[in-house]
Amino acid sequence: MRILNAEYVKGTLEPENRGMSNIPEVCFIGRSNVGKSSMINTLVMQKVARTSSTPGATRMVNLYSIDYEYRGVRQQLIFSDFPGFGYSKVSKVMQQNWQKMIEGYIERNKNIKRIIWVYDARREFDNLDEMLLEWFFDRKLHFTLVLTKTDKESRNFVDIKKRLSRQWIGEGEIFTFSAKTGDGRKELLTHIFSTADT
Ligand code: GTP
Ligand code: MG
Numbered sequence: 001m002r003i004l005n006a007e008y009v010k011g012t013l014e015p016e017n018r019g020m021s022n023i024p025e026v027c028f029i030g031r032s033n034v035g036k037s038s039m040i041n042t043l044v045m046q047k048v049a050r051t052s053s054t055p056g057a058t059r060m061v062n063l064y065s066i067d068y069e070y071r072g073v074r075q076q077l078i079f080s081d082f083p084g085f086g087y088s089k090v091s092k093v094m095q096q097n098w099q100k101m102i103e104g105y106i107e108r109n110k111n112i113k114r115i116i117w118v119y120d121a122r123r124e125f126d127n128l129d130e131m132l133l134e135w136f137f138d139r140k141l142h143f144t145l146v147l148t149k150t151d152k153e154s155r156n157f158v159d160i161k162k163r164l165s166r167q168w169i170g171e172g173e174i175f176t177f178s179a180k181t182g183d184g185r186k187e188l189l190t191h192i193f194s195t196a197d198t
Helices: 036-044 092-107 127-138 156-169 185-196
Strands: 003-012 024-030 062-070 074-082 111-118 144-147 173-176
Touching: 003 036, 003 074, 024 036, 024 156, 036 074, 036 111, 036 185, 062 185, 092 144, 111 127, 111 156, 111 185, 127 156, 144 156, 144 185, 156 173, 173 185
Parallel strands: 024 074, 024 111, 111 144, 144 173
Antiparallel strands: 003 062, 062 074
């Protein structure tokens, strides 16, 4: 298993403009500033995605083309980096726009294999998370919860958080990750490749 090439393709809000018609896609979704772009960079071990210390900086769905080798076969995937949601300084109208935008993009996109729900390991689940979770279930979207920034907490804390998350989301995949240390990288990458393969 290895990454052969990773490059930026484009930013778009329309899945119809996505191009690369039948290539499977994996979406990275989560709150603003949670570490979605950093996760992509750590996964591909290259700085392809723009990270920012200004929350809410990402306005489009940014697409990256990933060439990789898995089980001895060369394959291609799209990683899509979503604008973060739930940034408190953004107006209600903007929040609603975000919701419409991601719903539109995801519901009209037939190539999505999985949603990586990037979640700050230190956060408490709230109403906004609950809404997102319900939407995943309603639309039968395959998602994986990834607790990130684990480098900021003890092993014990992360283990407890993982168990609590299990209660929140019920059945479903949960992984832990740190973009800073690379903790959990191999496991998450294997998971992504194996789910994109089916
Ligand atoms: P938006 O696109 O604005 O929604 O943000 P994002 O979710 O893409 O977050 P981004 O990757 O830009 O990271 C936000 C900040 O968190 C940056 O300062 C990163 O360096 C930091 N960060 C991201 N992942 C980690 C991590 O695993 N550990 C630590 N310590 N910091 C992280
Ligand atoms: Mg980002």
